[in-house]
Amino acid sequence: MNKLTIIKIGGNVIDDPKSLDQFLTDFAQRTEPAILVHGGGKIATQIGNKLGIEAKMVDGRRITDAETLDLVTMVYGGLTNKKIVAQLQSKGFNAIGLTGADGNVMLAKKRPVKKIDYGFVGDITADGVNTSLLQSMLNQGVNPVFGALTHDGEGHMLNTNADTIASVLAVAMSREFEVELVYCFEQPGVLSDFENKVVIPVLEPKNYQEYKDSGVINSGMIPKLDNAFDALNAGVKSVRIIQFSDLNQAEAGTLIRL
Numbered sequence: 097m098n099k100l101t102i103i104k105i106g107g108n109v110i111d112d113p114k115s116l117d118q119f120l121t122d123f124a125q126r127t128e129p130a131i132l133v134h135g136g137g138k139i140a141t142q143i144g145n146k147l148g149i150e151a152k153m154v155d156g157r158r159i160t161d162a163e164t165l166d167l168v169t170m171v172y173g174g175l176t177n178k179k180i181v182a183q184l185q186s187k188g189f190n191a192i193g194l195t196g197a198d199g200n201v202m203l204a205k206k207r208p209v210k211k212i213d214y215g216f217v218g219d220i221t222a223d224g225v226n227t228s229l230l231q232s233m234l235n236q237g238v239n240p241v242f243g244a245l246t247h248d249g250e251g252h253m254l255n256t257n258a259d260t261i262a263s264v265l266a267v268a269m270s271r272e273f274e275v276e277l278v279y280c281f282e283q284p285g286v287l288s289d290f291e292n293k294v295v296i297p298v299l300e301p302k303n304y305q306e307y308k309d310s311g312v313i314n315s316g317m318i319p320k321l322d323n324a325f326d327a328l329n330a331g332v333k334s335v336r337i338i339q340f341s342d343l344n345q346a347e348a349g350t351l352i353r354l
């Protein structure tokens with residue numbers, strides 16, 4: 097089976113031009129096929145503030161009303177995505193910027209309203225991924241770069257968490273490839289001591305639960321790790337959580353294991 101790496105880059109890295117450039121330089125040096133997924137939540141919040149659109153988050157998910165959907169479509173599908181693709185081209189790496197609507201690559205369902213109405217937020221499963229189109233792009237040597245957007249097939253874009261998109265893409269592509277999923281962010285890995293930056297080298301469900309119960313693992317790291325374990329349970333070969341500057345270091349960060 098051919099190898100494929102799916103790499104997600106977090107908002108704190110893409111918000112910092114120097115860090116982003118360093119990451120993209122390392123990414124462009126890779127020779128095996130790869131798909132890049134980017135967030136940009138922080139940039140959407142900043143631009144929203146300038147436009148008078150206030151960010152409302154619940155459990156790390158953005159409540160996406162109609163004007164917020166326009167904002168994130170502009171930021172994730174436009175500004176951030178196109179800047180990343182242009183930078184990759186300048187480094188000799190052929191990339192194509194996509195949202196889930198382009199080529200119907202990621203068809204999602206609007207999250208049903210229960211206790212909370214998240215608005216135009218999409219839930220996606222591996223069945224909604226057009227793997228054959230992605231495969232043919234990769235066969236042509238063109239590497240997809242995804243913003244955090246899907247669509248509902250009825251004319252609406254949907255805002256979808258970038259960690260989840262990376263996990264679902266990894267699961268879907270595992271039917272055809274041996275997939276490694278890599279979450280890159282600004283810390284050196286999942287930490288057991290945040291102050292002193294002590295990295296947990298291997299995280300399994302049992303110690304994940306213990307670290308969660310004691311509060312050592314909290315906030316945005318919880319949905320990220322839930323996505324990581326979901327991916328492994330659904331057939332993804334390997335998942336790592338690493339610092340963005342360690343992309344090409346084999347042993348860096350935290351290995352997630354079942």
Ligand SMILES: Nc1ncnc2c1ncn2[C@@H]1O[C@H](COP(=O)(O)OP(=O)(O)O)[C@@H](O)[C@H]1O
Nearest residue numbers: 106107108281283286287312313314315316317
């Ligand atoms: N134990 C932990 N180790 C590392 N980061 C943690 C931990 N617990 C909570 N975090 C927080 O989780 C954040 C990552 O989640 P999030 O901001 O959603 O990621 P991203 O930047 O990739 O979108 C880190 O920036 C950090 O502040």
Ligand SMILES: CC(=O)N[C@@H](CCC(=O)OP(=O)(O)O)C(=O)O
Nearest residue numbers: 107135136137157158244257258
């Ligand atoms: C539904 C939802 O919450 N979507 C996210 C998508 C962006 C994202 O995931 O960005 P980071 O990876 O940088 O956090 C949001 O709008 O913040």
